[in-house]
Amino acid sequence: MKKKHLSLKDLASELKVSISTVSRALKNHPDISPEMTKKVQALARKRNYTPNPLAMGLLRQQTKMIGVIVPDMVTQFFSSIISGIEHVAKQRGYYIIISSSYDSFQKERECVENLLQTRVEGIIMSLSSETKNFPHLRPLIDRELPLVLFDRVALTDKVSSVVVNDRESTRKIALHFYNQGYRRIAFISGASHLQMVKERANGYWEAIREVGLPEKKEYFVECNMTQQSAAQAMMKLLRLPEPPDAVCGVSHTATFGALKAIRNGGLTIPNEIAVAGFADQFHAELVTPNLTSIHHPTFEIGREAARLFFERLENPSEMPVQVVLNTQLVPRGSSLK
Amino acid sequence: MKKKHLSLKDLASELKVSISTVSRALKNHPDISPEMTKKVQALARKRNYTPNPLAMGLLRQQTKMIGVIVPDMVTQFFSSIISGIEHVAKQRGYYIIISSSYDSFQKERECVENLLQTRVEGIIMSLSSETKNFPHLRPLIDRELPLVLFDRVALTDKVSSVVVNDRESTRKIALHFYNQGYRRIAFISGASHLQMVKERANGYWEAIREVGLPEKKEYFVECNMTQQSAAQAMMKLLRLPEPPDAVCGVSHTATFGALKAIRNGGLTIPNEIAVAGFADQFHAELVTPNLTSIHHPTFEIGREAARLFFERLENPSEMPVQVVLNTQLVPRGSSLK
């Protein structure tokens, strides 16, 4: 029964008129007589005709596809952002093609090349943690294809981007600790070449200075962003002669790594030590006590990124802009004495 | 500087030969002289030529796109499956277009229609929880387009599918409880029109009978698959004259809902009550004590679904098959007395 998609030609021959008449009738061209228009549209509906997007694409040189590259699409953070992008894209009749860089520069470069080959009309991406130079983005910039970066961004003078206020996030956490009466506030930082990490570390120090606490280097430890390594960093903190009474992780992973180390150490939260970090509601409320956390507006990040994308698609000559979204501190049991 | 993608025509005119010569040279056609072939390929490489997939698609009537429909792409479970599908698709030079049905039949039907309009070569999907009839799948079946269902499946006599052994999952949990010495084993079930729920409930009863425990109806409660409702169901269990000493949730959500209710009730796990359910490693190890859980081979589900898809694409007349993947019980602290 295998029936193929039908074409204008099929409709035309069935109605014994020319293809162009059918084409015009379908888009209500004023040149076509009302009766003909009605007849054509009726048949099209009956036969369930839909135009072939490949033919249209070839003609108009547009694929209606947006390439999306993320370090990893399984993480809640990124999948939620993707969902935001998809939401906007769908409204505009665009589709997205998702590729994962797995945080590898090499893979990221391949993704860009592949997407370009598929003739996507542009790319929305978050850089891999390995990416420090941007030769692979050149072709996009040269061809003036819309490019929007989010979360992990770069070249902000050339490329539009969406970020969250990372510095504010950690500053808010540290101030919150202080207001709750904690005075020995530690920070588990991460790979310092990442802009995001730098910002969050800055926010921590900013708050420490702001409230007039001593700037103690030993309360600032680093990890390589794995749970394992964050747990080790936490253990180092706990072994200090005067261990901290509050700790903030630099990322989702770092925070939960710290949490595990604290549990293993047998300390009670939030009495002996307070914990806070980055997590969505679901994860924050899964642990006991519930985790005080910074909530990222992931869906909005995606939505904004897509919005910037279409802005640029429609107006390629406009200056790049950066949208900074605010995060939200949600105090929960892990830091309420 | 906006340079467009170049075409065979561009190469041809630069070399002052015909388009067809270039076309043939690029695919090492034997008719073309070795020198010409070399010259053409050298230029193509230098100019970074890549064929226009739209033109190819139009010609061959294939888009190299697979539609993927999931109830929700943010959940770890589905995003991980998608990642498995994508992995295989990429290997074969295919792209996937992801749509979310948000567990709505109406949306699901729209997704199918949209994807069909885009001329995807087939669809891989998990049905929405509302979907009980399948008129929207007719066009796919009629046109003999490859269709593969996973997790939530139907029409298995007409359509290939990938499922996990749900009955075994809950059976394993209940047997595990029994082996650990628990005797009052409860089950929080869910919307009973779902095949998956039925299977899991069956597995529970099967184990109860197998070990010779009394089949107590009051240990079998239902929820509507939200955390809230699962927590309420759990509270109902706890209010029984003889409350259970072990409980298994029918799903990820139900399990964590139960867990919360137990915590609120102040019971200690695993001494006063054991808990087990469905969760990936990350979530199972986030809670204390770590949760005994059934681990789903999500990536493999995606991989298998894609494999079946391509099998069908290459051999449309073959009989539909069903792949049943095994789950893995990972015992952790929440059920070890």
Add this chain to the structure above:
DNA sequence: TTGAAAGCGCTAACAG
């Protein structure tokens, strides 16, 4: 060994 021409499905300029 190479080129010319048709055709995949569609639109739009140009004729009639």
Add this chain to the structure above:
DNA sequence: CTGTTAGCGCTTTCAA
């Protein structure tokens, strides 16, 4: 008001 034609980028017969 409707039809003819060219062309988007590519492959593939058929001719030379």
